[in-house]
Amino acid sequence: MDNRPLVLVADRQPEFTRLVALSLGREGFRVEAAHDGLSALDKVSELNPDLLLLGVDLPDPSGLQLLEELRESHPLPVILVDQQSAASAVSAGLDQGADDFVAKPFHPHELAARVRAVLRRRRQMLGGRREVGPALVDLDQREIEVDGRRVSIGRVEWLLLEHLISNEGRILLHEELLTRVWGPEYRDDVPYLRLWIGQLRRRLGIPAWEEGPIRTIQGMGYAFDPEHVIPVMRSRRPRSGRRRGACNPAGTT
Numbered sequence: 001m002d003n004r005p006l007v008l009v010a011d012r013q014p015e016f017t018r019l020v021a022l023s024l025g026r027e028g029f030r031v032e033a034a035h036d037g038l039s040a041l042d043k044v045s046e047l048n049p050d051l052l053l054l055g056v057d058l059p060d061p062s063g064l065q066l067l068e069e070l071r072e073s074h075p076l077p078v079i080l081v082d083q084q085s086a087a088s089a090v091s092a093g094l095d096q097g098a099d100d101f102v103a104k105p106f107h108p109h110e111l112a113a114r115v116r117a118v119l120r121r122r123r124q125m126l127g128g129r130r131e132v133g134p135a136l137v138d139l140d141q142r143e144i145e146v147d148g149r150r151v152s153i154g155r156v157e158w159l160l161l162e163h164l165i166s167n168e169g170r171i172l173l174h175e176e177l178l179t180r181v182w183g184p185e186y187r188d189d190v191p192y193l194r195l196w197i198g199q200l201r202r203r204l205g206i207p208a209w210e211e212g213p214i215r216t217i218q219g220m221g222y223a224f225d226p227e228h229v230i231p232v233m234r235s236r237r238p239r240s241g242r243r244r245g246a247c248n249p250a251g252t253t
Contacts, residue, residue, distance in 0.1 A: 003142060003155055005119060006030045006047060010040035010063070011055035011081060016104075020053065023108030024115065037061040041069070044076060046183045048159050051115060054098070056082035056089045064093055071097045074180070075166055077122045079114060130165060132226065133212035134205040137161065146205035156181060157200050164214060164224035173221040197222060 007029050009017045017033035024031050032047055034040035037060050044052065052070070056063040063080070070076055079100045080093045094101065099118045102111055130137045136145045142158060144151040153161075159181045163172065175187040186192065197214060206212035215223045 003158070004028055004030045005050040005115075006032065007051050007053055007115060008032050008034065008040065008043055008047065008049035009053045010034045010037070010043075010058055010066070011053075012036070012058055013055075016055075019108075020111070024112060026108075027112035027115075029112075029115065037063070037066045040066060044070065044074065045179060048181060049076065051119060052076050052078045053102075053115070054078050054080055054093075056080055056093060064089065064096065067093055067096050067098060075163075077118050079118055130226070132161075132165075132204050132214075133201075135203075137165075137204075139165070144203060151203055151205075153203050156196065157203060160196060160200055164222065168224050168226070171217050171221055171223045177221060 005028075007020075007024055009020045009031060010033075011017050011020075012035055014033075014035060017031075017035070021031040021033060032043055032049065034043050035058075037058050040052075040054075040058065043049070054063050054067060058066065061069070063082075067078060067080075070078065077099045078097070079102055080098045081102050081104060082089060083104055099121070100114055102114055130139065134146055135151070138144070139162065142153070144153055160177065163177060163180055174190045174193055178186045178189060178193050182189075182192075197216075201207075201210070201212060201214055204212065204214075206214070213224060213226045215225050217223055
């Protein structure tokens with residue numbers, strides 16, 4: 001699975017998105033493009049990019065309208081792109097929660113440096129290195145260690161983990177997690193989410209029959225609670241026909 005950061009470029013000019021895709025691709029990023037607000041919104045839901053490079057003059061809806069909508073429902077970092085002369089629009093966008101601004105024209109190395117800086121700040125906001133149950137999670141390097149052993153983890157599991165950690169203490173509803181990670185067409189597929197949560201817990205070294213810090217809120221969703229630890233006295237799993245480590249969609253997941 002390709003774990004390179006994914007940047008969505010939303011701009012009305014195809015030649016601009018092609019230039020950005022070429023320059024950021026050389027810097028180690030994956031890039032997808034959208035040329036209007038509606039398709040950009042669809043791709044945010046479908047692809048869950050790591051960052052949105054957003055043209056202020058994007059049509060249908062405008063870049064600022066799209067930013068306002070995203071800020072109500074999605075923690076995606078956003079860098080605005082526009083002509084240097086459009087000071088009022090840029091100020092409005094920064095007030096609405098954009099993370100940075102890049103003026104056209106710009107040097108490709110400057111753009112890549114700003115993208116890396118915004119992603120680095122966002123990961124620092126998520127806590128950098130965190131203890132999650134028995135695991136040590138490095139959100140900057142996208143690495144997990146359990147008992148000193150590095151554990152590989154895929155993009156979907158990272159998205160789940162980052163959403164949970166960035167919303168610490170908040171109940172994330174089933175449909176919210178499904179929509180953010182897989183897209184709106186999956187919003188009702190709760191058994192699918194249970195399987196992935198069970199797999200994520202196992203990656204973190206948490207037995208399938210325990211919750212650890214990823215708490216199940218029955219009938220609602222999940223919440224990240226780092227104070228909710230695994231009981232140390234529990235060494236035997238409940239009687240079950242499943243083998244150790246298997247998914248347990250009917251249990252805590």
